């Protein structure tokens with residue numbers, strides 16, 4: 001009798017193990033602060049780079065409109081079934097909708113630190129290049145930057161190309177590719193966390209490349 005009960009219990013446990021869904025892969029990581037980053041830098045000014053969407057700007061409002069609008073013919077999406085493949089969307093985003101993008105507080109703090117050091121501050125976005133972008137003006141106004149280079153629209157080119165070209169020694173970004181593309185050219189990268197209500201849920205695995213994560217950078 002005892003043996004049967006034990007056998008049944010084992011069977012149930014095996015079934016539970018088999019049926020349990022594989023947990024999502026998460027990575028452990030170390031976090032860092034503005035003060036620690038400042039202390040790690042050489043005394044002389046350096047060039048640093050920032051990704052834009054979900055790193056320095058909460059730009060989900062424009063992206064949300066892209067996915068959810070019914071402003072096309074007969075109530076369809078005006079950008080078609082794949083808004084992120086629409087040239088019109090990217091033009092609208094970078095030339096107009098960025099008026100609704102909000103600067104992240106964590107980015108303000110980090111950029112302020114770099115500004116005080118006299119560092120050169122680049123912004124590199126993977127958005128496609130468009131004529132008449134308002135992004136540069138907006139970033140420089142919001143983060144009170146003067147005499148800094150225009151935002152770089154890297155499109156399909158690896159950000160590593162621009163990181164190397166401009167001698168950037170520290171790059172910040174929220175996406176897996178921000179970190180990997182900096183690492184590919186041998187440059188240190190620090191991960192920004194995304195806002196939990198960002199429309200972008202892809203390519204986001206903080207710590208997956210062994211990088212440190214900026215504390216409280218969701219906001």
Ligand SMILES: [Mg+2]
Nearest residue numbers: 051053054174
């Ligand atoms: Mg981003």
